[in-house]
Amino acid sequence: MKNEKLLDIQNLSVSFKTKRGFLKAVNNASLTIHENESVALIGESGCGKTTLSTSIVDILPLGAMITDGKILYKDVDEKVLNLLELKKSKLRTLLWSKIAMMFQASQSSFNPVKKIRMDFIDTVKAHKPRMSEREIIKRSEELLKMVMLDANLVLNSYPHELSGGMKQRALLALSLLLEPKLIILDEPTTALDLLTQEKIVVLLNELKQQYGFSYLFITHDLSIVSELADVVVTMYAGRIIEKSPVKEFFKNTKHPYSLGLIKAIPKLSLDHTELFSIPGSPPDLVEDTIGCPFAPRCDRRLNRCSLEMPNMIPADNPHHEYACWNPNNGD
Amino acid sequence: MKINNTVLFIIKRLLKMLFTIWVVTTIIFFLIRLMPSNPVDRYVEEQMVQYGLSAEEARAKASFLFSMDLDKSMLEQYITYLGQVIRLDFGDSLLSPGVPVMAIIAERLPWTLFTVGFGLLLSFIIGISAGAILAYRRDKWYEPVVSGIASFLSSIPDFLIAIFLLILFGVVAWGGGNPILPIELLRGNYSMDVTPGFNFAFIKDAIMHGFLPIMTYTVSQVGIWVLLMKGSTISTLSADYVTLAKVRGIKPRRILSAYVGRNALLPISTEFAMRLGFIIGGSLIIEQLFVYQGIGLELLKATSGQDYPLMQGIFLIMTIAIVISSFLAEIFYAVLDPRIKAKEGN
Structure with missing residues (x-):
């Protein structure tokens, strides 16, 4: 087909x-x-x-x-x-x-002065303003686990506290957040x-x-x-x-x-x-x-x-x- | 662990600040006391030559004026002096005997802080907004024009701007009438007929009197903020996290505040505190031009009248003001940017 x-x-x-x-x-x-x-x-x-x-x-x-x-x-x-x-x-x-996108060498794709959780919350809020923060965090945790990351640790870290590979995987989780086509x-x-x-x-x-x-x-x-x-x-x-x-x-x-x-x-x-x-x-x-x-x-x-x-x-x-x-x- | 890190950071900075103040205090002491033809020796000499006092009498008089016991050893004098500084006791003024130096400073300093602070804040707000707008519109025709004006303004010395404003507002009679501002009535900090306090008439009068100095600080500082903010915003705009925020469909206003604005302001916030210190030091000429009764004018009077205790007090207060403001800037920077604390921790 x-x-x-x-x-x-x-x-x-x-x-x-x-x-x-x-x-x-x-x-x-x-x-x-x-x-x-x-x-x-x-x-x-x-x-x-x-x-x-x-x-x-x-x-x-x-x-x-x-x-x-x-x-x-x-x-x-x-x-x-x-x-x-x-x-x-x-x-x-x-x-x-x-349509989501992941950049080449995504090392600086997260806002350096905010914790990673804010990038997740901001993203959902921009598209689904009614979704509660708790729901967003719950969904983010599921996705982060899927990319083999310690969800709690990543969400409460600043970007500079994560390694390059962790950031790249976190970004992958972020791109799946709204289930794009x-x-x-x-x-x-x-x-x-x-x-x-x-x-x-x-x-x-x-x-x-x-x-x-x-x-x-x-x-x-x-x-x-x-x-x-x-x-x-x-x-x-x-x-x-x-x-x-x-x-x-x-x-x-x-x-x-x-x-x-x-x-x-x-x-x-x-x-x-x-x-x-x-x-x-x-x-x-x-x-x-x-x-x-x-x-x-x-x-x-x-x-x-x-x-x-x-x-x-x-x-x-x-x-x-x-x-x-x-x-x-x-x- | 996290809180420990923050506390440690603040304690470290606090110690650094105290150390700087101690070093400056010491330098001031030895400048006055140890240099050949230092103020104390010169004063003693002067008293002996001009008034025919004996060496003993002259030294006694000097000890009283400088609140130093000249008969003690240098080290003892130094320790006494440090004790006085900690109590903010700089002795009495030479020109107005019986008036403590601290009382004069307490009387004058707020006015300088008011004009300088107001002017700097105004220039900061205007400059930051203009700089950010220019960065967004950097393909428009007016971008080079405004940037040109900004770099022109930032390169003129502030006393020239003061003179220019004085002529523009206070001397030239526009259209044959009176000048815009009655400058001869605006000398001093406020008019005689208002009562200082929290009332409208006084606040309005104080702002009128401070208008030209405030304008001078605003105009002389605004250019540098425009240029700094423009540069900083442009580099932030091309950062990956801003581009990605756009791809993530985040609303433009949110991107401006949470992604661009905050990151672009980081390097500039430190500059703000540094400038505050510099301008307080430079208020000397501006306040003289406008006959504004601030700390700068007082320092000028103290210098020409060789009022050493007063000079010493003003220098020290200015140093403390600069050191405290850069301390606050560092704390502020650390609050804005989590990376600073992390670097410190390693």
Whole structure:
């Protein structure tokens, strides 16, 4: 059974105003997240992953603007809302109750001068003003126990009294507080040790089963992608260049850049001289590029590549799409 | 455990404060007593040369005036002096014999505290609000204009602002009529015909008399608050916890008060107490310009009349005022920011 579309990003473009001109951080990106689906967004640093995800929750930094596109969200009553045209006050009621987000390195996500309990209470009060503090604390304690924290201790601590991993888990509990439909996770496991990482990944999978959440998560760690994602989306230079179901992605990678990312995973059996890396670095996004932005670094480059930007085309599997003139076909 | 930490913190700060006051007291004592051509020796000399007193008589007179027994050893004198300081007894004024120094200070200090405190508070409230607004509207055209005016104001010495205000309000006859304020009637702290006390006529009169000094402190201080608050708010606005509060759908007003405001005010609150001390010290010129009978004007009189006991008393009181206000600032800071106490505990 195919789940319904929950969030549909259509042709989104985001530009930053810089001294040298407009920097196109996200360029004509389209992305669909279905209900109870987990989408992984991968790519090198500076490819627009964070910009894409922050534009969903309206926290783009000063100087950034959305030049084109729509972000459609299907609300509970089947109404489809364009988040970009929504009134601020209406959007505020959707945020966190429907779409929650966990930042990259969430070390300073809690108010430094208040105890953690205040962040939990504030959050619920903003959406359900009638809920009593006792109920809120009770619910928070349940969630904190679920992420394997000592609830009483965490709620009565200041952020500086908790370790990085504890804060990250507390934030995860906070993001579950209003049972949102979609949780955006920007590198959810980067600050954690391997054992805690594994626990978090298992927990995220369980929560997805239990509550039917959808995830959009950004990561550099492809092993987490294989464990957690249903769909993998590769971004390069502000563009989405490959979208694929996760099994198909690892088995039948089409875009040379995605393939490069997979090859760059260190393997224990290799010694470090054999470690693969993609030569060069991502292009300057201020300059207009004709053709595929990856062409200068690509080992499968054709003449056509530097002249014309390829569109997204479906592979044999219709859910698998890529933008490349000379895709990898296992040769 | 938590309470212990707080108590420990306060006791530590209290001891530090007492230590600072003790050091300053000691320095003042030795400055007056030990320096070549120190006030005591000079006074003795003067009495001998000008009035032909014998050395014995002159020293006896000096001991009486400075309330020091010059025949005792330096250490004994020092201990007696410390005892007097603890009792806040600085002896009598030289210029108005028979009047204790403390009585003069008690008479003058409240007026300086009133004008300086009022002015500083006013500038703080205006500056903090303006700074926070500018930080929110930093992409608007008027942001650089207001910031420019603020940094201009904060770089002019306060006595120039005082002179300017004096001319603006008290000298220039706007449109051929009278100046806005009858400054010649506004000398002193209050008019002769009102009775000091808690009545409307007196309070209104006191505010009228203090208006120009208060304005001077306000205008000279407001710029620095605008700039400090703007900088502090901008850095707070980009903090993760503010962005996340927005994503959590918390109402903008709540974010401003509980997330941005409180964190942005932290570094500035200490500055407030420091400024209070500095301005009390700097009130000397302002009070002279407006002939305002505060501690600054008194210090000026004491200096020109070589009234050493009075100078000594004023210096010490000013020091104590500064040290106490920075003590209060530290306590206030610790209340606002739990991290301070935690650092202390480790």
